[in-house]
Amino acid sequence: NAGVTQTPKFRVLKTGQSMTLLCAQDMNHEYMYWYRQDPGMGLRLIHYSVGEGTTAKGEVPDGYNVSRLKKQNFLLGLESAAPSQTSVYFCASAYRVRVDAFFGQGTRLTVV
Amino acid sequence: GQQLNQSPQSMFIQEGEDVSMNCTSSSIFNTWLWYKQDPGEGPVLLIALYKAGELTSNGRLTAQFGITRKDSFLNISASIPSDVGIYFCAGQQTSNTGKLIFGQGTTLQVKP
Numbered sequence: 001n002a003g004v005t006q007t008p009k010f011r012v013l014k015t016g017q018s019m020t021l022l023c024a025q026d027m028n029h030e031y032m033y034w035y036r037q038d039p040g041m042g043l044r045l046i047h048y049s050v051g052e053g054t055t056a057k058g059e060v061p062d063g064y065n066v067s068r069l070k071k072q073n074f075l076l077g078l079e080s081a082a083p084s085q086t087s088v089y090f091c092a093s094a095y096r097v098r099v100d101a102f103f104g105q106g107t108r109l110t111v112v
Numbered sequence: 113g114q115q116l117n118q119s120p121q122s123m124f125i126q127e128g129e130d131v132s133m134n135c136t137s138s139s140i141f142n143t144w145l146w147y148k149q150d151p152g153e154g155p156v157l158l159i160a161l162y163k164a165g166e167l168t169s170n171g172r173l174t175a176q177f178g179i180t181r182k183d184s185f186l187n188i189s190a191s192i193p194s195d196v197g198i199y200f201c202a203g204q205q206t207s208n209t210g211k212l213i214f215g216q217g218t219t220l221q222v223k224p
Contacts (some may be wrong), residue, residue, distance in 0.1 A: 098147060
């Protein structure tokens with residue numbers, strides 16, 4: 001039982017490049033989330049999904065897209081990376097009727 | 113976007129001392145959570161609070177859901193070096209999405 005697994009753990013991108021962050025959970029959770037963490041800002045919600053095939057915008061969605069084609073996977077895409085997207089990205093998942101979200105270990109992304 | 117105000121931002125204490133931190137908001141929350149994040153890891157849930165006035169303990173940790181539903185407190189008794197990390201409060205307003213709003217975090221350092 002791996003919990004929530006994020007791939008990759010580290011990445012350096014050049015401005016304008018694209019990439020996809022993968023989140024996989026093996027707990028059969030309905031809800032999945034992508035957060036970004038910046039110094040002094042806490043965690044801010046980018047996008048979330050309440051079930052397979054559904055996604056919704058969070059607090060800071062601009063510049064990101066997501067897809068939830070399978071219940072266990074939630075993908076975060078950056079189409080044209082910008083230096084402002086340098087951050088640590090966390091994926092989380094939760095059961096529908098519970099609030100205690102389980103977090104992955106994070107992806108540290110640097111855009112130069 | 114909506115924010116939770118968490119204080120203090122950082123604390124540097126002696127091993128054995130008690131620690132208090134709090135989180136306030138201008139809005140009402142239905143659920144309050146407290147997470148701890150170790151360096152290089154994702155946040156891990158410490159305590160979840162579901163009712164106004166609720167007081168819940170987890171070992172040396174005690175958290176309370178404020179009566180007004182606009183604040184929450186976390187106390188750590190007899191701190192030890194492994195308590196070092198960043199502590200986040202998080203609030204949930206609606207249960208149908210599981211979305212959490214996070215405070216900015218309190219960085220705790222413990223001197224042996």
